[in-house]
Amino acid sequence: MLTLTATDSAYPFIPQSEAGFITQLPSLRYCQVLFDIRHYQDALFERFAIPFPPTLHTAVIKRRAEYLAARYAAQTLLRAGGCHTAPGHAPDRSPLWPSGWCGSLSHTDGRAIALVAPLASGLTPGIDIEMFAPETMRETAGIFTHADEQALLAASDMDYETALLIAFSAKESLFKALYPEVGHFFGFDAARVCKITRFPPRITLELTQTLTPDRPKGSRIPACYAVFDNRIMTLIA
Template sequence: MFTSFTHSARPPFLSHIDMGSIAPVPDICYCHIAFDRRAYQDTLFTRYAIPFPPNLHSAGVKRRAEYLAARYGAKLLLQNQQCYANVSSAADRSPVWPAGWCGSLSHTHDHAIAIIARRRAGLALGIDIEVLAPETMRETVDIFASPQEQALLAGCDLPYETALLIAFSAKESLYKALYPEVGHYFDFAAARVCHLDTFTQRITLQLTQTLAASRPQGSQLTGYYALAGDNVITLIA
C-alpha cells in the first residue's frame, strides 16, 4: 500500500520518519512515524512548532506524545506541499485541516500515521493503525462484527485474529472518513465487511443504513490494509 520516498529521524523522540504516497491512490501522501514516549518533553511542541491545545493540559504523557507525533507527521506532509498552516482541533477533538486540504490521523503507543490529499481530489479519507492483540480481538468480536462477518473473516487466508483486527480497523477508518460528511456519530453496525482480498490487500465495506443523502444504505467503500510487524494499518479513501 505504501510507496516510500524519504526516510529521516529526529532522535531521541522521533526514531523513524517515513514519507511517501499510497500506491493504489497516488493523490494521497502519508507520513508514518515511530516515536519513543519515554523521550517526550513538553518543550518538543515548541521545537516542532506545534500548538499545544488546551485539552492536553489535563492529559498524561502518553496522550501528549501521541498527539505531538501525529500532528508533526501532518505538518511535514503539508510543508512538503508548500502549505505552512497547522492542523488544529475541533471541539469534538477531530482534526481541522487547512483550507484546500483533507486528511486523517491515527496513532498507537509508539507509532503515528498521517495522510493528506488536496480537497479537489474529492476523497473522503480515513486512516487507522492498531496493535494486534489476539485475545482482545476474540473477546470483543461481537461488538464490531456480526456472525456473518465473523464467518467471512474466519474463511479468509489470514490468521483469524488478524482478519478480525483488519475489519475492526477498517470500520474505524470508515468512521473517520465519513464523519466530516455525515456530521454525527454512527457505530460499527452501520457497515458490514462484504469482502476481504488477501492478494490485493483490499477490504470492501457496505453501509447497512443510510448515513447521509450522499451515503445511502447499500453503498460500498473500498479500503486497503497493510501488515507491519504487530501493527495493522487500514485506509479508506
C-alpha cells in the same frame, strides 16, 4: 500500499520518519513516524510550532506524545505541500485541516501516521493502525461485528483473529474517512463486512444505514490493508 520517497531522523522524540505516497493514489501523501515517549516534553510543541490544545492540559503524557507525533507527521506533509498552518483540534477531538486540505491521523504503540491530500483531489482519507491482540479480538468480536460477519471472516484464507483485526481497523478507517462528511458519530453497526480477500489485500464494507444523501444504505466502500510483523494498517480514500 505505501511508496517510500524520503526518510529522516532528526530528534530524540522522533528517531525515525518516512514519507511518500499511497501507491494507488499518488496525490495522497503519507508520513509515518516512530516516537519515543521517554523523550517527550511539552516544550516540543513550541519547538515544532504545533499549538498545544487546552484539552491536553489534563491528559497523561502518553496521550500528549501521541497527539504531538501525529500532528508532527501531518505538519511535515503540509509544509512539503506549501502550507505552513498546523492542523487544528476540534471540540470533538477530530483534526481540523487547513483550508484546501484534507487528511487523517492514527497512532499506536510508539508509531504515528498521517495522510494528507489537496481538498480538490476529491479524496476522503481514513487511516488506522492497530497492534495485534488475538485474545482481545476474540473476546470483543461481538462489539464490532455481527454473527454473519464473523462467519465470513472465519471462512477467509487467513487467521480468524487477523481477519477480525482487519475488520475492526477498516471500520475505524471508515469513521475517520466519512465523519467530516457525515458530521455526527456513527457506530460499528453502520457498516458490515461483505468481502475480504488476501490477494489482493482488500476488504469491502457495506453501509447498513443511510449516513448522507450521497452515502445511502447499501453503498459499498472498499479499503486496502497491509499486514506487518506486529500490526496491521487499513486505508480508505
